[in-house]
Amino acid sequence: MASYRDVAAKIRRDVDAGLWPVGKPIPGIERLAKLYEVARETAHRAVKHLVAEGLLYSEGRRGTFIRPPAPAPIVARDRHAYRDELGYFFDRGAQNWRGVGTPTQEVGVPPDDVADLLGVAHGAHVMIRDRAVGPPDAEHPLQLATSYLPMSLVGQLPVLGAAKTGPGGIYDRIEEHLDAAIEWEETVSSRPANDAEQQQLRIGAGLPVLVVTRVSRVGDMVVEVNCTRMPADRFAVSYEVQRDDTARWPREAERSE
Template structure:
């Protein structure tokens, strides 16, 4: 008798062959059971396996869909900040991306590691700004970004808690207020996607998210911590490898000859 992995392989083959359209739900479990001649539970486990693998994604009662194939990668982040007429941006490949859905603002408690980066005590409240973005024609976001701002700064600059922060966004407002440039430091990591990220990014539990944690400073003052998450199979990090003084050319041994 076919195992769920056997059925998953057959479904994967049918998806690769273009049997079902990407923008329509695949057949339900009962139809899959009939098509592959297996028990309902076997068909169900096969679909769950492919959702976890990332080939499919579930939208609850709407059904299970084929995850569109992605160019490799959609966006390659490098180590530069750029600016255009709308303000600063960090991904040249995503320069024309815009908000998907309405942004959200609330006062809440940040994760412990974010509190440490902000220099606030664990349990202290901060301003939390959530934003989802994607290409101009996107029906769902490809990046989720959350900004955490210290409340003393928000008290001095209340616009940081507003739904609309004006041209250039919060970075322009902060630089105008403090009359100094922001500098940024980023750390890139990965972890399993949580339930919210799986739903918003339309990825299975088996796919990790790439997490870019950006610390914004004016001088020594941390003014924001931003955490951007994206499906790890659709993004890459690209940077120039610089020679340290210890790796200078010509090598020391050759210079002394």
């Protein structure tokens, strides 16, 4: 009798062969069970396996869909801040990306690790700005970005809590207000995607998200912490490796010979 892994392999083969179109739901569990001549539970486990693997994603009652192939080239973060007519951006490959859905702004409590970076007490309220972005005409986002801003700064600059912050966004408003340049530091990590991220990014529970945590400072003051999440299989971090003085060339021993 075929195992759920055998059925998963057959579904994967049929997906690769283009049996079902991307963007349309694949047949339901009952139809898959009949198609592959297996029990309903076996078909169900096979689909769950492929969702966890990342080939498929579920939209609840709407059905299970084939996950679109990864875009090429992979968007790479390269440790540079750029600027165009719309303001600062950090991914050259995503320069033309725009918002997907409606961004939100609310006062709330940040995660403890974000509170530590902001220098506020655990449980203290901050301004939280959520935004989802993707390529032009995208039906769902490929990145989720959440900005956390200290209420002390929002009190001085209320526009930071507004739906529209003007040309250049919050970074331009902060630099104008403080009359100083923002400096950024990013940390890249990964973790399992939570339920909301799985739903918004169309990924299964088995796929992690890449998390880029950006701390924005003006002098010694942290003015924002931004957490951007993206499917870990679709993004890469790219940067130039520079030599420290301890690794200079020619090597010290060779220069003395």
